[in-house]
Amino acid sequence: MIFALATPVTQSAIAVFRISGEGCCQKFNSVINKSITDYRKVFLRDIIWEGALVDRCSVVYYSSPNSYTGEDSVEVYCHGSLSVIRSLTEVFLSLGFREADPGEFSRVAFENGKLSLNEAEAVVDLINSEDAVRGQLFSEAVAGKLSEIVYTLGNDVDALRVFVEGSIDFSDEDHNFIAAGNVEERLVKIKSSLAGLIDSSLVSSRKLSKNRVLFFGPPNTGKSSLFNRMLGFDRALVSKIPGTTRDLIDSEIFYNSVNMELVDSAGIRETDDLVERSGVALSGDEVKSSNLILIILDHDTEELLSRFKSKLSDKKHLVVFNKSDKQHPNGFYDCVVSAKSGDGVQELKNKIFELIQEDKDVTKKTFVIRDRHLKCFKSALSSLNACIEKISNEYDVDIAAEDLRLVRSSLDEFLGIKHSDDLLGDIFKDFCIGK
Numbered sequence: 404m405i406f407a408l409a410t411p412v413t414q415s416a417i418a419v420f421r422i423s424g425e426g427c428c429q430k431f432n433s434v435i436n437k438s439i440t441d442y443r444k445v446f447l448r449d450i451i452w453e454g455a456l457v458d459r460c461s462v463v464y465y466s467s468p469n470s471y472t473g474e475d476s477v478e479v480y481c482h483g484s485l486s487v488i489r490s491l492t493e494v495f496l497s498l499g500f501r502e503a504d505p506g507e508f509s510r511v512a513f514e515n516g517k518l519s520l521n522e523a524e525a526v527v528d529l530i531n532s533e534d535a536v537r538g539q540l541f542s543e544a545v546a547g548k549l550s551e552i553v554y555t556l557g558n559d560v561d562a563l564r565v566f567v568e569g570s571i572d573f574s575d576e577d578h579n580f581i582a583a584g585n586v587e588e589r590l591v592k593i594k595s596s597l598a599g600l601i602d603s604s605l606v607s608s609r610k611l612s613k614n615r616v617l618f619f620g621p622p623n624t625g626k627s628s629l630f631n632r633m634l635g636f637d638r639a640l641v642s643k644i645p646g647t648t649r650d651l652i653d654s655e656i657f658y659n660s661v662n663m664e665l666v667d668s669a670g671i672r673e674t675d676d677l678v679e680r681s682g683v684a685l686s687g688d689e690v691k692s693s694n695l696i697l698i699i700l701d702h703d704t705e706e707l708l709s710r711f712k713s714k715l716s717d718k719k720h721l722v723v724f725n726k727s728d729k730q731h732p733n734g735f736y737d738c739v740v741s742a743k744s745g746d747g748v749q750e751l752k753n754k755i756f757e758l759i760q761e762d763k764d765v766t767k768k769t770f771v772i773r774d775r776h777l778k779c780f781k782s783a784l785s786s787l788n789a790c791i792e793k794i795s796n797e798y799d800v801d802i803a804a805e806d807l808r809l810v811r812s813s814l815d816e817f818l819g820i821k822h823s824d825d826l827l828g829d830i831f832k833d834f835c836i837g838k
């Protein structure tokens with residue numbers, strides 16, 4: 404039997420403990436003032452330990468298999484006090500519960516068939532997601548929308564395997580199983596569903612989901628001033644001496660429900676100062692891992708634009724003219740701002756937002772998936788193509804049957820029907836404790 408605090412260890416209005424395992428409800432009954440025998444209902448109970456009241460809590464019992472883990476489980480909603488959290492932890496340990504490993508509740512749920520592997524992965528991605536659109540797509544994945552499509556595709560593949568394998572087993576007979584089963588046409592249909600699934604999925608990596616926006620340019624153009632202005636507080640040092648910023652400084656803002664990680668960097672120039680030189684190198688490296696670059700220039704540095712553009716290869720960028728309160732630009736800019744007065748800053752935020760949305764294309768996608776999922780889909784598609792080629796040209800039907808088996812096996816890998824222990828370990832280690 405396992406237990407865990409499902410909410411953060413901090414003061415809060417309510418803290419939630421979760422316990423799971425055969426017999427856990429009876430065990431918990433032994434420490435409350437009145438036994439609970441009803442499931443999926445909320446009860447108010449006093450938890451009493453060694454004759455003293457620990458806390459008055461709301462308690463819900465779930466009976467196997469109708470719980471998150473598929474086992475008997477209890478959820479305890481106590482006061483979010485550090486002393487209550489500590490005392491309840493002692494109670495659970497004394498009752499013989501073991502503290503759960505990160506993700507153990509979800510791993511048990513997966514092992515009991517309550518979640519497919521991709522649904523379990525979507526649980527972590529949902530918890531880690533910060534913007535609303537992504538969050539909604541992960542919620543749908545947790546609810547099983549994507550697995551349902553893949554289960555259906557898997558069943559369709561199985562149905563066709565019967566015909567293809569039948570034509571091998573009964574090759575002496577006159578009956579053409581493949582033509583009778585309409586196999587080619589149905590394979591092409593599965594192929595287009597699978598290709599459609601890949602097209603409508605956005606592959607999300609943790610780092611890129613951060614929407615990193617780099618403040619980039621020559622020294623003293625007001626990068627740090629603009630960075631502070633966009634954050635709404637003074638995070639980075641500002642001075643009239645060129646070369647003030649020497650490190651990467653990042654800070655997050657939320658804008659229109661989207662999180663953006665703003666990254667201030669050292670002004671790029673040739674310098675003999677070793678520390679500044681390291682900062683300049685860091686700024687250059689950061690270009691690669693940012694989603695969007697702001698080239699920030701002022702009146703004194705306008706002629707450097709082409710030099711800075713050439714450092715970006717094909718990265719998305721906006722060219723920003725700063726210090727408009729002092730002087731007007733000569734060239735053409737995506738945005739003209741003054742970090743000092745705040746003029747143009749709102750417009751700059753909107754442009755950043757538009758470009759990030761366009762970049763992510765999240766709103767146009769139906770699913771957000773991981774690299775692992777894309778690999779499974781692509782390998783299924785490639786085996787499917789190989790199979791269609793053989794079926795339509797009527798050769799190597801026995802190898803076509805093997806191709807179809809591989810399609811099924813890639814879909815199974817996606818769902819976790821086929822998996823290695825290493826893979827499970829890798830996936831569940833990213834969970835928080837209590838999930």
Ligand SMILES: Nc1nc2c(ncn2[C@@H]2O[C@H](COP(=O)(O)OP(=O)(O)OP(=O)(O)O)[C@@H](O)[C@H]2O)c(=O)[nH]1
Nearest residue numbers: 622623624625626627628642646647648670742743
């Ligand atoms: N008039 C005016 N001055 C500004 C504006 N933005 C920044 N400055 C001034 O420009 C100088 C340099 O500002 P910083 O924000 O430190 O510039 P930086 O690009 O971060 O410089 P480095 O870190 O050295 O690369 C400071 O004296 C700021 O007060 C602005 O919009 N208008």
Ligand SMILES: [Mg+2]
Nearest residue numbers: 626627647648
């Ligand atoms: Mg700076």
